[in-house]
Amino acid sequence: MFIDINKVASLFKFDQYDPLLFASSFFLFLFLGLLLILSVIKERKIQSFLLIAFSVFFYYKASGDFILLLLGAGIANYLIGKGIYRNESQGIKRFFLLLGIVLNLGVLIYFKYTNFFIEIYNSALNGSIDAWDIIQPLGISFYIFKALSYIFDIYLEMHEPEESFFDFFLYLSFFPAILSGPIDRAGDFLPQIKNPLPFTNSTIAKAVFLISLGLLKKNLIADYISINFVERVFDEPSRFTGVENLLAVYGYTLQIYCDFSGYTDMAIGIGMLMGFKMMDNFNYPFKAVSVTDFWRRWHLSLSAWLQNYLFKPVQIGLRSFRIWGNAAAIFVTFTLCGLWHGASYNFIIWGLLHALFMIFSLFTKDIRDKAAAFLKIKGTWFHSFLKVFITFHLIAFAWIFFRAASFEKAETVLKQIITFFQPEVFPQFVDAFFPVFILMSIGYLIHFLPSRLELLAQSFMERITIAGQAVILALAIWISAQARFADLQPFIYFQF
Amino acid sequence: MITPEFKASILKELRLDDYEIKDETLANQIPGWDSINHINVISAIEKDFSVRFKSIEILKCKNIGDLQNLLTSKLAKK
Numbered sequence: 001m002f003i004d005i006n007k008v009a010s011l012f013k014f015d016q017y018d019p020l021l022f023a024s025s026f027f028l029f030l031f032l033g034l035l036l037i038l039s040v041i042k043e044r045k046i047q048s049f050l051l052i053a054f055s056v057f058f059y060y061k062a063s064g065d066f067i068l069l070l071l072g073a074g075i076a077n078y079l080i081g082k083g084i085y086r087n088e089s090q091g092i093k094r095f096f097l098l099l100g101i102v103l104n105l106g107v108l109i110y111f112k113y114t115n116f117f118i119e120i121y122n123s124a125l126n127g128s129i130d131a132w133d134i135i136q137p138l139g140i141s142f143y144i145f146k147a148l149s150y151i152f153d154i155y156l157e158m159h160e161p162e163e164s165f166f167d168f169f170l171y172l173s174f175f176p177a178i179l180s181g182p183i184d185r186a187g188d189f190l191p192q193i194k195n196p197l198p199f200t201n202s203t204i205a206k207a208v209f210l211i212s213l214g215l216l217k218k219n220l221i222a223d224y225i226s227i228n229f230v231e232r233v234f235d236e237p238s239r240f241t242g243v244e245n246l247l248a249v250y251g252y253t254l255q256i257y258c259d260f261s262g263y264t265d266m267a268i269g270i271g272m273l274m275g276f277k278m279m280d281n282f283n284y285p286f287k288a289v290s291v292t293d294f295w296r297r298w299h300l301s302l303s304a305w306l307q308n309y310l311f312k313p314v315q316i317g318l319r320s321f322r323i324w325g326n327a328a329a330i331f332v333t334f335t336l337c338g339l340w341h342g343a344s345y346n347f348i349i350w351g352l353l354h355a356l357f358m359i360f361s362l363f364t365k366d367i368r369d370k371a372a373a374f375l376k377i378k379g380t381w382f383h384s385f386l387k388v389f390i391t392f393h394l395i396a397f398a399w400i401f402f403r404a405a406s407f408e409k410a411e412t413v414l415k416q417i418i419t420f421f422q423p424e425v426f427p428q429f430v431d432a433f434f435p436v437f438i439l440m441s442i443g444y445l446i447h448f449l450p451s452r453l454e455l456l457a458q459s460f461m462e463r464i465t466i467a468g469q470a471v472i473l474a475l476a477i478w479i480s481a482q483a484r485f486a487d488l489q490p491f492i493y494f495q496f
Numbered sequence: 497m498i499t500p501e502f503k504a505s506i507l508k509e510l511r512l513d514d515y516e517i518k519d520e521t522l523a524n525q526i527p528g529w530d531s532i533n534h535i536n537v538i539s540a541i542e543k544d545f546s547v548r549f550k551s552i553e554i555l556k557c558k559n560i561g562d563l564q565n566l567l568t569s570k571l572a573k574k
Contacts, residue, residue: 156552156555156556157556158558292531292532307531311531312531312534312555313551313555315531315534315535316534316535316538316551316554316555317551318535319535319538319539320539322535322536322539325535326532326535362532
């Protein structure tokens with residue numbers, strides 16, 4: 001058989017349009033090879049070198065020369081961590097901390113926000129500065145936040161700095177998490193390099209379950225309803241009735257959850273096969289009974305980061321102002337959380353909305369409690385339903401601004417829902433978008449079923465043989481490939 | 497060791513009749529001590545014992561035992 005060497009070599013070269021997505025056959029092929037080598041070479045030190053090499057290749061394939069930025073971030077934060085820890089003087093410790101914050105945020109702001117600031121300057125002050133030619137390195141928001149958490153935790157004496165540069169660099173560059181998290185804390189990740197998760201049947205079963213589930217969530221549900229329905233409505237909301245716009249909002253709410261949590265499920269599953277248990281990132285977010293509760297269930301690794309290093313310091317600093325201190329801390333945290341998601345007004349509005357919902361809930365807690373007691377619904381099934389229903393719609397409302405290309409588009413979506421609802425169109429929607437309707441129904445149904453079903457599914461995976469697990473995984477891969485009639489869609493969260 | 501006075505101050509602020517608090521107990525394990533209520537509990541302890549913590553001292557506490565030690569060291573300096 002003739003193999004074109006140049007063609008094979010080009011597979012390994014940087015191509016921004018062809019990153020190593022978990023669901024691609026090339027990734028699966030390489031990853032299986034890596035797993036085979038890891039199963040032969042048991043020495044953890046050599047294993048971690050192999051993981052670094054694979055991580056470097058994985059990031060290079062997606063981001064090219066920016067691998068040097070990742071390496072630079074690794075060296076700088078490794079040294080800063082030592083600088084903070086080794087110096088006795090509080091002043092010098094603070095100097096190193098500040099240096100770390102300035103360097104990390106400086107890099108993040110330069111790559112991510114420079115052009116946004118130019119845009120603000122131009123529109124607010126009638127300036128005419130041209131946009132700079134800056135490409136945003138993939139995953140930068142995730143690994144810079146990991147690096148920051150490492151130096152913050154050393155400063156807060158949560159753990160000592162890592163002695164081995166290579167181990168620290170593996171933490172920063174670990175390929176399953178490099179492009180979209182989870183943003184694990186070094187204190188949780190680093191000990192696992194020396195003490196890996198045991199490679200038992202239960203670990204394999206859980207990993208295969210997560211990877212299969214992730215594939216189906218991302219490639220079947222999220223991508224399918226996105227391309228076939230959500231995208232079309234959000235591109236031109238005025239061409240659709242209110243009922244279709246509302247369904248597109250529900251569709252996007254499900255899509256972003258399946259897309260992001262599906263990718264994270266795969267990342268966590270892949271990590272487990274190499275001996276790492278990364279932190280859970282989602283916990284049935286739409287079952288939340290308040291917006292605050294939503295943030296205990298959505299993108300947990302980011303919300304924990306924001307809570308530890310932004311919310312708490314602001315809140316503690318302003319504690320003399322009591323409830324107002326909390327309100328200010330929520331406001332600052334979620335405005336910046338919005339901005340973290342991207343350099344655009346849409347994301348800031350989205351973050352602000354979340355902040356406003358939570359601040360409103362903070363100030364009305366007593367009134368709402370009294371009202372529920374007066375209506376005799378407190379603690380009832382109906383009360384829980386009402387809380388989940390209202391929270392879900394507040395979250396969905398905020399997603400409109402997150403998803404719409406512009407503020408005007410978001411306004412049109414809302415205008416169509418309010419002034420041109422046309423419920424009689426619903427049967428036509430079901431008819432015209434039948435697979436979308438089925439996938440959305442299944443997606444929401446599974447989400448709202450009792451969470452112990454997931455545990456049941458996992459224990460089922462444990463009880464079947466490896467061959468059975470392989471069949472399930474192969475089936476999940478096959479189904480996602482079928483759903484993916486177009487080229488792989490880039491993952492929504494890569495751009496953040 | 498968690499002192500009875502320290503425990504009483506926490507329980508009073510959280511309106512709990514009783515809850516077993518050990519050194520290694522985490523704040524969020526105690527019913528009602530969530531991220532929002534955090535400042536109320538800290539402020540109540542400061543008021544009850546007439547001490548003032550620095551922000552960084554609070555942020556460094558990993559568990560209730562650390563907070564107890566911080567309080568003890570503040571009281572010793574009084």
